Amino acid sequence: MIVAGCDIGSLTAKAVIMENGQIASSAVIRAKPAPEDSAREVMELALSSMKASPGDISKCVGTGYGRKHIPFVNAVESEIVCHARGAVWQVPTARTVIDIGGQDAKAIRVDESGGVVRFVYNDKCASGTGRFLEIISDALDIRLEDLGDIASKSEKRITLSNQCVVFAETEIISLVNEGAEIPDIIRALHSAVANRAASLARGIVVENDVVMTGGVARNSGMFAALGAALGVSLKSVDNPQINGALGAALIAADTA
Amino acid sequence: MITAGCDVGSLTSKAVILKDGRILKTAIIKSRPKPADSAVEVMNQALSQAGLSMGDISSCVGTGYGRDRIPFVSDTATEIACHGRGAHWLVPSARTVIDIGGQDCKAIRLDAGGGMLKFTANDKCASGTGRFLEVMARLLGIELSEIGGMSAESKSPITLASACTVWAQADVIQHLNNRVPVADIAAGINNAMAARMAIIVNGIGCERDVVMTGGVAKNAGVVAALEKMLGLRIKRISRSDPQLAGAIGAALIAVDREKGGAA
Numbered sequence: 001m002i003v004a005g006c007d008i009g010s011l012t013a014k015a016v017i018m019e020n021g022q023i024a025s026s027a028v029i030r031a032k033p034a035p036e037d038s039a040r041e042v043m044e045l046a047l048s049s050m051k052a053s054p055g056d057i058s059k060c061v062g063t064g065y066g067r068k069h070i071p072f073v074n075a076v077e078s079e080i081v082c083h084a085r086g087a088v089w090q091v092p093t094a095r096t097v098i099d100i101g102g103q104d105a106k107a108i109r110v111d112e113s114g115g116v117v118r119f120v121y122n123d124k125c126a127s128g129t130g131r132f133l134e135i136i137s138d139a140l141d142i143r144l145e146d147l148g149d150i151a152s153k154s155e156k157r158i159t160l161s162n163q164c165v166v167f168a169e170t171e172i173i174s175l176v177n178e179g180a181e182i183p184d185i186i187r188a189l190h191s192a193v194a195n196r197a198a199s200l201a202r203g204i205v206v207e208n209d210v211v212m213t214g215g216v217a218r219n220s221g222m223f224a225a226l227g228a229a230l231g232v233s234l235k236s237v238d239n240p241q242i243n244g245a246l247g248a249a250l251i252a253a254d255t256a
Numbered sequence: 257m258i259t260a261g262c263d264v265g266s267l268t269s270k271a272v273i274l275k276d277g278r279i280l281k282t283a284i285i286k287s288r289p290k291p292a293d294s295a296v297e298v299m300n301q302a303l304s305q306a307g308l309s310m311g312d313i314s315s316c317v318g319t320g321y322g323r324d325r326i327p328f329v330s331d332t333a334t335e336i337a338c339h340g341r342g343a344h345w346l347v348p349s350a351r352t353v354i355d356i357g358g359q360d361c362k363a364i365r366l367d368a369g370g371g372m373l374k375f376t377a378n379d380k381c382a383s384g385t386g387r388f389l390e391v392m393a394r395l396l397g398i399e400l401s402e403i404g405g406m407s408a409e410s411k412s413p414i415t416l417a418s419a420c421t422v423w424a425q426a427d428v429i430q431h432l433n434n435r436v437p438v439a440d441i442a443a444g445i446n447n448a449m450a451a452r453m454a455i456i457v458n459g460i461g462c463e464r465d466v467v468m469t470g471g472v473a474k475n476a477g478v479v480a481a482l483e484k485m486l487g488l489r490i491k492r493i494s495r496s497d498p499q500l501a502g503a504i505g506a507a508l509i510a511v512d513r514e515k516g517g518a519a
Contacts, residue, residue, distance in 0.1 A: 124418065164380060164382050165422050166382035166388075166422065168386070
């Protein structure tokens with residue numbers, strides 16, 4: 001049986017195709033202005049890499065910010081439910097999932113079968129979301145994917161005094177002008193985002209094991225900073241960015 | 257007795273020279289990167305207009321964000337103290353003072369004598385501060401001073417989906433792309449600003465008369481929206497520029513402290 005999950009986020013669109021309980025193919029693209037276009041393109045990419053066609057998929061579940069606009073899905077499911085399900089499939093011992101996305105952050109407590117126990121969500125404030133990293137990397141003319149490596153070269157610990165992205169951007173520009181080292185600044189940035197996400201997560205009482213999902217988890221600096229902010233040893237998942245789409249595919253398999 | 261107040265804010269710096277309880281001269285400049293430079297420049301501007309030199313000032317109190325780096329002050333006072341004192345002098349019936357700074361928002365409750373009863377401040381989040389309006393004006397390609405008047409031209413203001421300055425920018429860009437008239441976007445921005453301020457003010461309880469100090473008090477759109485949200489009229493400051501309230505308060509505190517010291 002072939003099933004699929006499609007996760008249309010604000011920054012990226014993800015698709016996962018599963019065959020007989022295993023990941024057969026996956027794809028990640030930058031989101032287009034129209035969610036329909038993102039959905040079609042990312043699904044075509046995933047299908048073509050396993051030489052399958054849309055007709056081979058018996059069921060597809062959509063999730064993410066743009067889930068209501070995906071033309072080919074049979075059902076939709078919330079991101080919270082999909083991330084919980086995907087994380088427990090990837091790490092069966094996971095009991096807390098922290099997902100940092102491009103414009104939100106979520107912390108979810110899950111049970112052993114991947115069900116949601118409780119969750120908390122921030123989409124009101126850009127601090128603690130991937131957008132914070134994006135804005136600062138833009139301002140410093142650094143590629144988002146290079147942030148982790150740059151932070152690893154930090155030799156001196158500095159702390160940002162502002163939590164607000166708007167104020168922090170000004171503070172970071174002043175730090176650069178005052179001659180602070182970029183790796184130290186990036187490490188401080190990671191800590192600021194992580195502290196904000198950690199305080200969100202503490203609202204639902206963090207229980208081990210803790211996994212981090214979402215594209216931001218691929219940034220090794222953020223992964224380390226979040227572990228430090230929570231005071232736990234975070235478990236990594238092989239595919240943090242496709243976790244939501246994976247959860248959607250698993251839910252598709254349940255009902256196919 | 258001639259005293260001075262110098263208010264070095266994040267966006268603008270203000271100086272006021274007081275002589276025998278009257279405002280002699282004032283100055284407002286855009287703040288420089290270094291607070292010390294802003295302070296010297298704005299004070300020199302006020303002094304030269306008054307035909308005075310620093311030696312003629314018996315004491316000067318510094319306030320604002322950069323108050324600890326003003327080289328020539330005899331003393332400093334908090335912004336809350338200065339705005340409270342300045343607002344009471346400008347409008348003696350004032351019991352609630354709302355001050356919007358370049359990167360904060362304060363609400364102060366005063367007693368009949370101008371003494372501070374309580375206050376609240378937001379300096380953690382750019383929303384509801386002058387920075388929010390600054391970012392939005394830049395996005396719209398208009399001057400900060402222009403945005404306030406645009407509410408009056410708008411027939412159907414937009415509603416911003418989020419209070420966060422970052423998310424609101426994305427929202428405004430989308431409205432601009434959809435060719436929504438700039439006046440409608442500006443009016444929506446003024447309303448969002450007022451909504452955020454109303455939450456802060458209501459946190460300490462709003463009592464009449466209410467006055468607004470700081471540069472945003474000159475933004476007619478924000479003032480009108482805030483009046484609607486609070487359900488009362490905000491008393492206008494006519495005796496001086498509302499943006500000078502902090503520096504006026506500082507100069508008055510300089511007088512108080514001299515008198516106190518002499519007694």
